[in-house]
Amino acid sequence: MELRLQDLFKEFGSYDEPSSRVVAVDHVNLLVREGELVTLLGPSGCGKTTLLRMVAGFEDPTGGNIFFGERRMNDAPPNERNAAMVFQSYAIFPHLDVFENIAFGLRLKRLAEREIKDRMEKVLDLTGLTGLERRQPNQLSGGQQQRVALARAIIMEPQLLLFDEPLSNLDAKLREQMRIELRSLQQRLHITSVYVTHDQAEAMSISDRVVVMRDGRIEQEGTPLDLYSRPKNRFVAEFIGKVNLLEGRVRAGSLEIGQGRFSVPLARAGLREGDRVECMIRPECIHIREIWNPTAALLRGTVRRTTFLGSVVEYEVFVEGLGSLMVQASNPLEGKIHTVGSSVELGFAPESVHILSKID
Amino acid sequence: MKKLSTAKRQIELLVRDPLLAILVGIVFLSLAIFVVYPLGAVLVKSFQDEQGTLSLENYGRFARFGYLWDALRNSVLVGVVTGMIGVCLGYAAAFTLARTNIPFKKLFHLLLILPIISPPFTSALSVLMLLGANGLITRKVLGLSDYNIYGFKGVMLSQVFTFAPVAYLTLKGVLDSLNPTLEDAAMNVGASRWQTFQKVTLPLSLPGIASAFLVVFIESLADFGNPLVLAGSRFPMLSTQAYLEITGSFNLPLGAALAVVLMLPSVSAFAIQRYYLQKRQYTTVTGKPTSSSSKLVSKNARLALTSFVLVFAMFILLFYGTIFMGAFTKVWGYNYELTFRHFLYAFSVGMDTIKDTLIVAATSTPLSGFMGMLIAFLVVRFRFPGKGSMEFTSILNFAVPGTVVGIGYILAFNRPPLLLIGTLTILVLNFVFRYVPVGIQSGIAVLRQIDPSIEEAAQNLGADGLTTFRKVTLPLIAPAFFSGLVFAFVRAMTAISAAVFLVSAQWNLLTVQILNQVGSGRLGVAAAFSVILIFIVLVAITIIGRIVPGHEGAIRTVRISEGF
Numbered sequence: 041m042e043l044r045l046q047d048l049f050k051e052f053g054s055y056d057e058p059s060s061r062v063v064a065v066d067h068v069n070l071l072v073r074e075g076e077l078v079t080l081l082g083p084s085g086c087g088k089t090t091l092l093r094m095v096a097g098f099e100d101p102t103g104g105n106i107f108f109g110e111r112r113m114n115d116a117p118p119n120e121r122n123a124a125m126v127f128q129s130y131a132i133f134p135h136l137d138v139f140e141n142i143a144f145g146l147r148l149k150r151l152a153e154r155e156i157k158d159r160m161e162k163v164l165d166l167t168g169l170t171g172l173e174r175r176q177p178n179q180l181s182g183g184q185q186q187r188v189a190l191a192r193a194i195i196m197e198p199q200l201l202l203f204d205e206p207l208s209n210l211d212a213k214l215r216e217q218m219r220i221e222l223r224s225l226q227q228r229l230h231i232t233s234v235y236v237t238h239d240q241a242e243a244m245s246i247s248d249r250v251v252v253m254r255d256g257r258i259e260q261e262g263t264p265l266d267l268y269s270r271p272k273n274r275f276v277a278e279f280i281g282k283v284n285l286l287e288g289r290v291r292a293g294s295l296e297i298g299q300g301r302f303s304v305p306l307a308r309a310g311l312r313e314g315d316r317v318e319c320m321i322r323p324e325c326i327h328i329r330e331i332w333n334p335t336a337a338l339l340r341g342t343v344r345r346t347t348f349l350g351s352v353v354e355y356e357v358f359v360e361g362l363g364s365l366m367v368q369a370s371n372p373l374e375g376k377i378h379t380v381g382s383s384v385e386l387g388f389a390p391e392s393v394h395i396l397s398k399i400d
Numbered sequence: 401m402k403k404l405s406t407a408k409r410q411i412e413l414l415v416r417d418p419l420l421a422i423l424v425g426i427v428f429l430s431l432a433i434f435v436v437y438p439l440g441a442v443l444v445k446s447f448q449d450e451q452g453t454l455s456l457e458n459y460g461r462f463a464r465f466g467y468l469w470d471a472l473r474n475s476v477l478v479g480v481v482t483g484m485i486g487v488c489l490g491y492a493a494a495f496t497l498a499r500t501n502i503p504f505k506k507l508f509h510l511l512l513i514l515p516i517i518s519p520p521f522t523s524a525l526s527v528l529m530l531l532g533a534n535g536l537i538t539r540k541v542l543g544l545s546d547y548n549i550y551g552f553k554g555v556m557l558s559q560v561f562t563f564a565p566v567a568y569l570t571l572k573g574v575l576d577s578l579n580p581t582l583e584d585a586a587m588n589v590g591a592s593r594w595q596t597f598q599k600v601t602l603p604l605s606l607p608g609i610a611s612a613f614l615v616v617f618i619e620s621l622a623d624f625g626n627p628l629v630l631a632g633s634r635f636p637m638l639s640t641q642a643y644l645e646i647t648g649s650f651n652l653p654l655g656a657a658l659a660v661v662l663m664l665p666s667v668s669a670f671a672i673q674r675y676y677l678q679k680r681q682y683t684t685v686t687g688k689p690t691s692s693s694s695k696l697v698s699k700n701a702r703l704a705l706t707s708f709v710l711v712f713a714m715f716i717l718l719f720y721g722t723i724f725m726g727a728f729t730k731v732w733g734y735n736y737e738l739t740f741r742h743f744l745y746a747f748s749v750g751m752d753t754i755k756d757t758l759i760v761a762a763t764s765t766p767l768s769g770f771m772g773m774l775i776a777f778l779v780v781r782f783r784f785p786g787k788g789s790m791e792f793t794s795i796l797n798f799a800v801p802g803t804v805v806g807i808g809y810i811l812a813f814n815r816p817p818l819l820l821i822g823t824l825t826i827l828v829l830n831f832v833f834r835y836v837p838v839g840i841q842s843g844i845a846v847l848r849q850i851d852p853s854i855e856e857a858a859q860n861l862g863a864d865g866l867t868t869f870r871k872v873t874l875p876l877i878a879p880a881f882f883s884g885l886v887f888a889f890v891r892a893m894t895a896i897s898a899a900v901f902l903v904s905a906q907w908n909l910l911t912v913q914i915l916n917q918v919g920s921g922r923l924g925v926a927a928a929f930s931v932i933l934i935f936i937v938l939v940a941i942t943i944i945g946r947i948v949p950g951h952e953g954a955i956r957t958v959r960i961s962e963g964f
Contacts, residue, residue, distance in 0.1 A: 098856055118859040131857035135875040144871075145861030196861060 041109045041199040043072040049103035064090040066256035075230040079243040082253035088236045097121050123200035124193035130185045132177045139173040142192045167191040183214050201233040240280045252276050283320050284365050290315045298362040316399040323368040325392035331385045339386040343378045431793045434833045438808025445656035458657030471636040479620040482559040486616040490567025496705040498575035500697045511713045515565045519894040519911050521625025522930050523561040526719040534733025550632030558626045563619050567612040574608030583696050614673040618666045622801030624897035638662040639803040659804040670799035726927035742928035757910040761892035764831035769885040772839020780847040798837035802897025822904035831892045839884030846880040
């Protein structure tokens with residue numbers, strides 16, 4: 041089933057006092073295709089959770105429409121939507137054991153005991169909870185509680201799965217593991233899913249498509265690769281991954297940054313000779329090496345900071361006329377690690393420079 | 401205008417949910433009839449003369465009759481002194497139990513709160529038996545004859561004993577919720593134990609101390625039994641004076657005016673406590689279990705505190721032991737031979753009273769329990785016009801001294817269609833509306849702790865509103881519900897200040913019976929009734945405790961999931 045949001049609008053606060061009104065979701069249009077996992081990504085307060093809660097039916101939209109397939113769902117109560125949600129706090133019923141927590145929805149549907157048993161077995165197996173059926177919630181670890189919340193949702197065989205920052209309460213290691221499990225489970229079950237998070241790494245690793253939101257509006261949507269390599273604006277560029285922002289100028293059909301001149305394809309319409317533009321380059325796209333030919337170097341600089349992170353080394357390099365650039369070198373064990381104060385030269389492929397906007 | 405249209409929108413929402421609308425309507429109506437109307441009746445009556453015409457005569461009497469002024473001054477004086485002494489004792493005891501590892505903690509705790517579950521004037525009885533003219537200590541031990549315990553010292557002593565445990569319980573809660581890590585942190589940066597206590601523990605518990613003081617002050621002002629037994633004729637106090645004006649002189653308007661005067665300091669103290677202090681309490685609920693640091697207390701301090709708690713507990717044992725012995729002693733003060741005749745007498749004249757008391761308590765307890773949870777649920781989970789005033793009104797009867805409520809009920813329900821005087825109904829209604837606030841407050845506290853997403857999760861899985869309440873909310877608030885029940889039952893068994901106006905020949909209560917026996921000098925019989933009463937209460941608490949479903953873990957889990 042596909043999920044379609046049409047001009048969805050949500051305003052909080054009293055109608056009588058305009059000053060108290062806050063627009064949480066601002067005319068959002070979005071299509072989530074059958075079996076797709078779409079992540080809503082953004083800083084806190086961007087409206088992503090409100091959007092999800094409207095889909096679940098916990099908030100009423102102020103305007104616009106929510107379609108599950110062809111059916112308009114605006115007025116359906118939350119208990120009739122069959123859109124199972126995994127809550128940030130897990131919301132496990134503290135008075136029920138694991139089995140009864142997971143079976144809660146099925147019992148409401150008055151399913152036969154045999155059918156409940158059958159489904160339970162499968163779901164316990166899928167989520168790795170077999171053997172814990174009779175545990176009380178307070179006897180579970182954080183990861184196990186998370187699995188119970190997930191199992192309770194998928195056992196419903198919902199037409200839509202909703203995730204509200206489900207991994208934010210887990211420690212880093214477990215979070216990465218659960219990400220992979222969640223993703224493979226979702227793909228196997230082929231359930232249309234909407235996932236809310238503020239963690240860009242989580243969004244990148246789990247999603248078919250990512251929707252970046254700010255102030256209730258969609259800034260950009262696309263595959264993780266799209267968003268990372270071709271962000272539409274500075275906000276998206278900075279929110280997803282690390283980035284160097286540079287100012288350039290169009291000179292003789294190519295882009296001039298600092299002292300260097302690049303034959304960057306200026307496909308972006310409306311750029312003319314002499315225009316100033318804001319562009320970006322990712323730290324790992326910049327090559328760093330010792331200066332061996334001072335005249336040929338594109339950019340020369342001095343290492344200000346070296347951070348060894350294991351798989352990569354991160355440098356802050358000061359370049360005269362450009363300021364500080366962040367540079368990432370991979371496989372540091374093989375090459376040389378540049379110490380603070382050493383002079384280096386930097387280079388990059390012209391196509392790794394991405395123009396964000398024209399500066400007026 | 402703006403408010404009006406918000407209200408209109410909320411009413412529209414109510415209409416969409418007729419069950420909710422009906423519930424809200426019923427609650428409002430019953431609060432109006434059984435809380436607001438009686439209090440209003442007292443107020444109106446106080447501005448009438450005996451013929452029923454409007455007049456300021458009753459208040460004018462304060463200027464002319466010294467004993468009315470004295471009554472006000474005495475009541476406030478006793479309240480303040482009792483409050484201060486009670487808080488000092490309560491804090492020391494609470495600190496000892498919360499911050500040191502003294503042995504038999506649980507036993508001490510139970511002993512210290514024992515006075516809370518017994519009728520408020522059992523201590524008055526003990527004081528009489530120990531320190532009265534024929535008291536065990538005054539006459540037998542010290543050989544004094546005609547020692548006069550009546551007046552300020554008697555009332556105060558008895559009230560400190562009765563209400564210091566209330567302060568203890570409040571302050572124990574405050575100290576338990578103060579994270580001991582803060583004390584560890586202070587010592588870690590070089591503060592000595594005394595400095596840590598002085599600069600961290602004490603300032604953090606100050607709002608709690610002020611709050612405990614006001615609670616004791618309110619209880620002391622409202623107290624009826626201790627003054628009636630121990631104040632004596634030369635030390636008039638407001639609550640008893642109002643009672644005497646009405647039952648002795650049949651002067652309802654003057655009684656009402658005294659009630660209004662009594663109400664002013666208690667309601668102001670209540671308002672300060674509730675709306676000012678409560679917001680300033682530092683509680684650090686993290687959901688993580690915090691082990692209390694016993695490093696704060698040095699060996700010597702621990703010894704001193706332990707001995708203090710020991711002495712405190714001994715006094716409680718002495719007071720109760722006196723009652724117990726008194727119940728089996730032929731003529732206290734003269735003939736200390738053992739006897740059962742007080743019990744035989746109590747059962748022969750008092751069987752009906754015991755039965756009445758049980759009926760009243762057994763009827764009002766579940767009613768106030770359910771009503772408490774219902775109002776708590778409505779207030780926390782729904783939006784409707786007048787929600788704030790619903791919460792306020794439902795708490796009002798608790799802040800107002802029982803004397804005022806009792807007078808209000810006889811004024812309000814003495815003519816058709818609400819002719820309830822002398823019936824079982826009026827006693828039950830009185831207890832229901834008087835003690836429902838405790839259920840409401842504990843219900844609200846628990847409901848606010850339950851993460852709303854737990855209820856959302858149930859809806860998300862297909863449960864409608866009613867199913868969610870039945871299968872998720874109700875089991876989670878069960879512990880609060882049952883503790884509300886215990887409280888309502890204990891109070892229905894032991895309260896007197898309002899009930900004393902409402903009992904009749906057909907329906908009498910044990911507490912009133914005990915006071916009558918004290919009044920006619922039959923201390924042994926009074927003691928026997930007290931023993932019976934305390935016994936019933938203890939049995940009932942045990943039974944209610946047994947049938948509480950095993951959800952002790954529930955609330956803890958809720959806290960944990962909230963702490964993330």
